[in-house]
Amino acid sequence: MEIVRSHRQVAAAAAAAGGGGGAGALPTYKAAPQLEVRLEEFELFAIDRLRVLKGISDGLSRGKRPEEMEKLVSELWKTHMRHQDPAETLNKDIVSHFVLRLVYCRTEELRKWFLSMETTLFRYRFRLESPESQRMLMTEFQLPYKALPHSEFEAVKDKLSQVARSIGQSANVEHVFFKVPFEEVPDLVASRRVFLSKGYAYVAMSQVVSLVVTQFRCNISKALALTNRKWTATIKEQEKDRLTPIVEALSNAYFGPDYSQPKDAVDISLKDIDQLAKSSFPLCMRHMLDKLRENHHLKHGGRMQFGLFLKGAGLKLEDALAFWRAEFSQKIGSERFDKEYAYTIRHNYGKEGKRTDYTPYSCQKIISATPGVGDHHGCPFRHFGEENLRAALNKMGVGGHALEEIMDKVKNRHYQVLYFIAIGLTEQYDIPELTGLSGIMKYTASLHINL
Amino acid sequence: MEIDDQKQQQLEAPAAVPEGFNTDYLRVYYDGKHPGCDQSYVGRREFSFTLENDIYLRFQSFDSAAELESSIKEKCPFKIDIGPVYSVDPSKRHAYAQSGNNVFVPVERELIFDIDISDYDDVRYCCSGADVCSDCWPLMTIAIKILDTSLRDDFGFSHILWVYSGRRGVHCWVCDSRARKLSNEQRAAIADYFRVYKGGENALKKVSLAGPVLHPFLARSYMDVLKTFFEDRLLLSQQLFSSERCQKILDLIPDENVASEVHDKWQGNRRSSVSKEDVNVTRWEQLKTTLQSGKHKGLRRCVEEIVFSYTYPRLDMEVVFVFQLIPVTVMILILQLFRLYHRYGP
Numbered sequence A: 001m002e003i004v005r006s007h008r009q010v011a012a013a014a015a016a017a018g019g020g021g022g023a024g025a026l027p028t029y030k031a032a033p034q035l036e037v038r039l040e041e042f043e044l045f046a047i048d049r050l051r052v053l054k055g056i057s058d059g060l061s062r063g064k065r066p067e068e069m070e071k072l073v074s075e076l077w078k079t080h081m082r083h084q085d086p087a088e089t090l091n092k093d094i095v096s097h098f099v100l101r102l103v104y105c106r107t108e109e110l111r112k113w114f115l116s117m118e119t120t121l122f123r124y125r126f127r128l129e130s131p132e133s134q135r136m137l138m139t140e141f142q143l144p145y146k147a148l149p150h151s152e153f154e155a156v157k158d159k160l161s162q163v164a165r166s167i168g169q170s171a172n173v174e175h176v177f178f179k180v181p182f183e184e185v186p187d188l189v190a191s192r193r194v195f196l197s198k199g200y201a202y203v204a205m206s207q208v209v210s211l212v213v214t215q216f217r218c219n220i221s222k223a224l225a226l227t228n229r230k231w232t233a234t235i236k237e238q239e240k241d242r243l244t245p246i247v248e249a250l251s252n253a254y255f256g257p258d259y260s261q262p263k264d265a266v267d268i269s270l271k272d273i274d275q276l277a278k279s280s281f282p283l284c285m286r287h288m289l290d291k292l293r294e295n296h297h298l299k300h301g302g303r304m305q306f307g308l309f310l311k312g313a314g315l316k317l318e319d320a321l322a323f324w325r326a327e328f329s330q331k332i333g334s335e336r337f338d339k340e341y342a343y344t345i346r347h348n349y350g351k352e353g354k355r356t357d358y359t360p361y362s363c364q365k366i367i368s369a370t371p372g373v374g375d376h377h378g379c380p381f382r383h384f385g386e387e388n389l390r391a392a393l394n395k396m397g398v399g400g401h402a403l404e405e406i407m408d409k410v411k412n413r414h415y416q417v418l419y420f421i422a423i424g425l426t427e428q429y430d431i432p433e434l435t436g437l438s439g440i441m442k443y444t445a446s447l448h449i450n451l
Numbered sequence B: 001m002e003i004d005d006q007k008q009q010q011l012e013a014p015a016a017v018p019e020g021f022n023t024d025y026l027r028v029y030y031d032g033k034h035p036g037c038d039q040s041y042v043g044r045r046e047f048s049f050t051l052e053n054d055i056y057l058r059f060q061s062f063d064s065a066a067e068l069e070s071s072i073k074e075k076c077p078f079k080i081d082i083g084p085v086y087s088v089d090p091s092k093r094h095a096y097a098q099s100g101n102n103v104f105v106p107v108e109r110e111l112i113f114d115i116d117i118s119d120y121d122d123v124r125y126c127c128s129g130a131d132v133c134s135d136c137w138p139l140m141t142i143a144i145k146i147l148d149t150s151l152r153d154d155f156g157f158s159h160i161l162w163v164y165s166g167r168r169g170v171h172c173w174v175c176d177s178r179a180r181k182l183s184n185e186q187r188a189a190i191a192d193y194f195r196v197y198k199g200g201e202n203a204l205k206k207v208s209l210a211g212p213v214l215h216p217f218l219a220r221s222y223m224d225v226l227k228t229f230f231e232d233r234l235l236l237s238q239q240l241f242s243s244e245r246c247q248k249i250l251d252l253i254p255d256e257n258v259a260s261e262v263h264d265k266w267q268g269n270r271r272s273s274v275s276k277e278d279v280n281v282t283r284w285e286q287l288k289t290t291l292q293s294g295k296h297k298g299l300r301r302c303v304e305e306i307v308f309s310y311t312y313p314r315l316d317m318e319v320v321f322v323f324q325l326i327p328v329t330v331m332i333l334i335l336q337l338f339r340l341y342h343r344y345g346p
Helices: A012-016 A039-061 A066-080 A086-104 A108-127 A131-140 A150-166 A186-190 A205-238 A243-255 A270-280 A283-295 A300-312 A317-332 A334-340 A342-348 A363-367 A386-396 A400-411 A415-428 A439-448 B005-011 B023-029 B065-075 B090-097 B117-123 B137-153 B184-194 B216-237 B246-250 B256-271 B279-291 B302-311 B330-344
Strands: A002-004 A036-038 A177-181 A195-197 A200-204 B045-050 B056-060 B079-086 B106-108 B111-116 B160-164 B169-174 B326-328
Touching: A036 A039, A039 A066, A039 A086, A039 A108, A039 A243, A066 A108, A086 A108, A086 A205, A086 A243, A108 A205, A131 A205, A150 A177, A150 A195, A150 A200, A150 B216, A177 A205, A186 A200, A186 A205, A186 B184, A200 A205, A205 A243, A270 A283, A270 A317, A283 A300, A283 A317, A283 A386, A300 A317, A300 A342, A317 A334, A317 A342, A334 A342, A386 A400, B045 B065, B056 B090, B079 B090, B111 B117, B111 B137, B111 B184, B117 B137, B137 B160, B137 B169, B137 B184, B137 B216, B216 B279, B216 B302, B246 B256, B256 B279, B279 B302
Parallel strands: A002 A036
Antiparallel strands: A177 A200, A195 A200, B045 B056, B045 B079, B079 B106, B079 B326, B111 B169, B160 B169
């Protein structure tokens, strides 16, 4: 992709280039197109696409159902990306994607987020395409799956119907199925939306989206890693007077604060934890601390969510080890703690193994957790039953009218904003425990608004 | 394969782990054959040993079964953990650390599941925690039945090893090469396919079977295993419908009116006949009749939900990440030897 200050080529070139999809409407971004792009467009196109991705991120945090997401994506795209001339739309689509690759390739967290949002965007755009367009895209992704021959179909027809009905669809509507190794469709397997037999999943045409999206995700993931290498090796330096400042500005402007270096927060230390828990911790973290103190144990999910939170709040490694050891050793002894759990804590701080410096979980991640038996992590607003949530909020000092407003929001699944409403409302109703937000609380606040 | 006389005697009492743990015992136990390893990557498999005085050695690796055996005999570990197969020999990992890239990474690892009897504490009254008895151990055996069938019929795996985990549950090791190559995401997908019991400690109703019919896997599990087990064994052995315990079952009925309707029917029993039938059986039949009467559309699957709540396998959802080490107790080795004994005779 050539970035120039002068005229740009019309997007007929875009369609001809590798970035375009077979049907012209939905590109697969396989190769950087041979285009000339104006410098202003470089930034503007990226910003518009970022608005779409942020909108998607917000929709996911709110736990929107697939039908709602489909509508949301369609609206976001129309608002920010659509142009009267479809060729222009395609041009903007491709350019903005590749620019954002540069912006979001530079750290693991950025890559994860970008990959997740682009994949979601692709998934819903694919669903909105016509059947012929979808079939052409399948071919482009080289999914060598052949449709099930009639005889085989007849043999498993009943089971396929049963699966359809079990997920709330009408039986006997789909007639085209693909037999696919189960490894290729993990999301369909996980949600039991396919019939499995001898290692093969029987995937309906309508579910093919999953197949295509997995491929797409894989391609983009590899491309991001490659882009990162190129960026670090040559582009960043080469472009230091032109593109690099724009790229860096884009990610800073939209990604929010860097959690490993919070600006306003005060590093917490071991002795602060209990006190701060009462005044400043989010509900989920308070709950886990309570359970940890009660049981002298937390399962893996809780250790990760809470441990990373403490780390993000500035708890040093030595203090963290002392903290967890003090609790766990009451149940299993300090030697066993050192042997079985200390490693993971050091791992989280980037002192072991891959030495990745893990950052605290976003609300979105916490909301989408799946706590199981014996778990205390996740988002209380989502994962607690009504009674338990009321009790937990009561314990925090939230009651009466404030509590009812919150329970109402829970019904509408506005999980991420809920905590803030809880804080806001309690300030309004003057509950002493929560007035006077400390630096930690503000920092926590920034964590909750991330993305 | 040879099994010498000395070992034969030990094999007669496979469950005996001596009280006074003496390293000499270990020397004797280990003097035999253990599962052979695939030669092509045995050198990159991580083992860890826990020695006497709690000395912990990680990243042990061996180039052959014989080397492993001699190291075990020499060091006499009290506990052995098996980790994944890495991209390079774990004992040489530091040589690769300098290059900065992630050259030392796990590449292959069996698919492993862990079922813990203490995860069933909320539905068994005979024991709790690490205790197990003949009334509640069957929960494990039916879990094994269901998962084993599904791993074979649905996922097409065939090399499946079930072992007592040495404390309070079972481990399942799927050793097919296809299983070893699964990514974390694929492993999580399989675990989710099996998962029915959802919700942490704070959700009240943890099994929710939506939809007019069950997925073939769940339907088969219910019809072939769970229904009979619940009706013929569990509700009796655990006295699930006794006066103190039946409320828990009523709590699983989402509609309060229906729950009280059932409760009233149960109360009505007391005055009636001196029935030979066990109260648990009677109450269960009444509950089923009420819920399945067709009057209550929203409760279509409630009967199955109750059965599943009590009997369906509960996997430890600390899904096995590829890099984790799994303990292999002395039991597993004894079990292996025991199997060999049976296969090849004295």
